[in-house]
Amino acid sequence: MRLLQALFFPPEQPGGVSSMIPHLQERFSSPHWEMELFSLPKRIRNKGQEEIQFHTFDWKRYEQSPIVQKYIQTYKDYLWWTKLRLTKPFDLIHAHHPIAGLVMKQVFPDTPVIQTIHSSYERELILNGRIEEGGLEHQFLTSIYREIEHRADRLLTVSYSFRDYLSSYVDKPDHITVIPNGYDEKRFKPIPHENEVPQFITVCRLVPAKGLDILLYACAELKNRGQSYVLHIIGDGPIRMELEQLAKKLGIYNETIFYGYTLHPEEFMPFFDIFVLPSRAEAFGSVFAEAALCLLTLIGTNVGGIAEQIEDGVNGLLVPPEDPIALADAMEKVIIDPAYRYELARSGWDKAKSEYSLSRVVHELKKIYLQYQK
Structure with a gap:
């Protein structure tokens, strides 16, 4: 054929x-x-x-x-x-x-x-x-x-x-x-590692639909609570400058790294700990499946295809869209409890391997x- x-x-x-x-x-x-x-x-x-x-x-x-x-x-x-x-x-x-x-x-x-x-x-x-x-x-x-x-x-x-x-x-x-x-499982290779400071990563086009402004407000809330972290933002788009200015305004620019566009983020994604993306809408949300196959803990919004991939508290955490406090609470849960974080990541990896x-x-x-x- x-x-x-x-x-x-x-x-x-x-x-x-x-x-x-x-x-x-x-x-x-x-x-x-x-x-x-x-x-x-x-x-x-x-x-x-x-x-x-x-x-x-x-x-x-x-x-x-x-x-x-x-x-x-x-x-x-x-x-x-x-x-x-x-x-x-x-x-x-x-x-x-x-x-x-x-x-x-x-x-x-x-x-x-x-x-x-x-x-x-x-x-x-x-x-x-x-x-x-x-x-x-x-x-x-x-x-x-x-x-x-x-x-x-x-x-x-x-x-x-x-x-x-x-x-x-x-x-x-x-x-x-x-x-x-x-997704071709051979492309994703989880790597055993220990990061002293939890490393958050998000991969997307930098547009309002992805909710990155909500993510930055949540990160500012984490900092106000005294939590240490680093946020890695991979991707480019029309609101990159606006997001960088917001990070400076919120006092989290030193904790935030903007990489710009990267062709194969899955090659170094396994070195991070938690994938987070508070999208306002997603038909499927491919990057969540990719992050799960890298053995990252998943945090996403309860919208569209994300909610079909993540069962809250089982293989990741779901939060309402447009809610930086709820997002900060979820992020804090996996910061303070590494064992819980790994349990979620392992369940997410199992589901992605079997269903995606x-x-x-x-x-x-x-x-x-x-x-x-x-």
Whole structure:
């Protein structure tokens, strides 16, 4: 079977999809499977000129929005690049971004297309203050879900909570299959170590949706309580300067290290102790599974896919979003009790190994793919 994995970002980009899909290739390398990866290079901008039409709504109702215009231009670019570079037929296409899936079905109308929806672009834009809930952009982006449902042969997503979210925007939510992301266990190597001062780490794009302002306020509260710690922030983004200024204002800049973007954080994540990320929304939260596989204690917010990964007090700690005091309380629990911290980390590692392994994902995907074998 000739398979195409259609990504949006190039495989080397950070994130849940790129943490999983490139590693599928070696698992599908057999005489029965032939897999290729495809994505839109960053250098491709404003090349596509073909007019775009959707089957279920008229996008031109929203065309006065610059964000919608950019989305449509990206669609045109992806379409142009696909027609330029893909000439061989495929038996099955698995798309991992709405634009990728819609383009693939347009270019290969007779080829089955499976679409995984990994996250919500509109929720990210709302939480990051770039669009208004219920506004033109929100209406356009949520209309895309029904268009995907209409054109794809099968819909998948990464968590039950995100399937519930999608149910408002599709006609048959019960037809959506949930397959959480999977990770190649060989990439994660827990390392025995003893840090005299507890080391917190977070890995994410520095945007408001990730709740890092709440994390800094919680860290300031810890310092006021006399607790020693170091916070390592790996990632970059538009609010980095704002976060650094907040850390200075709160008097915790000396305890906080901003690394910027790092390509393979899993290589040194095992040297830290506790992973913490108070996201305001997460469809799945891949970095929690990755941190668990590094044998780190997990602290997250009770939202989306995070709450499906963490059972509070069993394999990590959950706190309400937007609550720095509750977050500080959770962080303090694992600072003052290293044995409890290790117990949570060990349980988190066990769950991640059993539920988020790449082997499990490969097994589930093969079963689905074989249903489309001619």
